[in-house]
Amino acid sequence: MHFPLWLLFALITLLFWGITGVTQKLSTNAISTELSFLWFGLAFIPIALAILLIVPLDWHLNARVFWLAVIGGALNGLGAMTSFKALESGGKASIVIPLCYLYPLVTIFLALVFLHEKVTRVEVLGIILALVAAVLLSREAPPEQSTDR
Amino acid sequence: MQKQVPSWLIYSLLTIILWGIWGATSKAVANDINAYMNQVLFTIGLIPLLFLVIRSPRLAGGKNRRRGIFYAFVTGILGGTGNILFFTSLTMGGRAAVVVPMTSLSPLATVILAFLVLREKISASQIVGLGLAFVAIYLLSL
Numbered sequence: 159m160h161f162p163l164w165l166l167f168a169l170i171t172l173l174f175w176g177i178t179g180v181t182q183k184l185s186t187n188a189i190s191t192e193l194s195f196l197w198f199g200l201a202f203i204p205i206a207l208a209i210l211l212i213v214p215l216d217w218h219l220n221a222r223v224f225w226l227a228v229i230g231g232a233l234n235g236l237g238a239m240t241s242f243k244a245l246e247s248g249g250k251a252s253i254v255i256p257l258c259y260l261y262p263l264v265t266i267f268l269a270l271v272f273l274h275e276k277v278t279r280v281e282v283l284g285i286i287l288a289l290v291a292a293v294l295l296s297r298e299a300p301p302e303q304s305t306d307r
Numbered sequence: 308m309q310k311q312v313p314s315w316l317i318y319s320l321l322t323i324i325l326w327g328i329w330g331a332t333s334k335a336v337a338n339d340i341n342a343y344m345n346q347v348l349f350t351i352g353l354i355p356l357l358f359l360v361i362r363s364p365r366l367a368g369g370k371n372r373r374r375g376i377f378y379a380f381v382t383g384i385l386g387g388t389g390n391i392l393f394f395t396s397l398t399m400g401g402r403a404a405v406v407v408p409m410t411s412l413s414p415l416a417t418v419i420l421a422f423l424v425l426r427e428k429i430s431a432s433q434i435v436g437l438g439l440a441f442v443a444i445y446l447l448s449l
Contacts, residue, residue: 165401179414179420202353202387209343226331244322269331277405
């Protein structure tokens, strides 16, 4: 079977982000979401510094690319903040978190319309199953311990 | 407040839109820069947001600050490294419409790890989700 590199990297990403689901839980069991988000964000600085020290980067990039990448980071962080806000403003975690996992719908729409990506019928089925699976997986059993909120 | 859209729903929809656009903007630049450059620029976009929480009164206190901060930092390191890997997948020809739904299955690993490490229970819907996730990954990798 042909195993493309993009697939390998996507699966390792899944694993890394999956582990963060556990470490984030361990963090927010001990401290507020605000303090947790602050230190989550601060951890990005040593990664960026390590890259700047080790990897030669070509800074000749056009403004469109520069800003899209910067905005990407801002959108990602803002999304984390609005998801915390949703939980704080009375949304049940068992509804808010699965709902937020529908974000690939927006990406898929934009990718098909603006990036002119094509998907096969089998992939459409895979995408639908992935969305359903992500929603079901993020629906935790009702918590037995009280939350700190 | 009656007949109004609840604010948690608005925040949830905002999250979907913000994360959804981030997935597409990542792919939009994946042909122009490598994952390292993207990570540096991503960080430049992320850091200003930290000033939004730095005055929060909720930064004080917590049951176990050292432990909480440690795991938050680990979350950031793994999340950031994951972002480098995610972007690498996009630079290697992974389509956003396929890679993003696949990586959004990260709760698959969370559920299994939470079961193994935190001894959390797996709900009935999560068991169905586990099965569907594996089928989805298979179909998306064909």
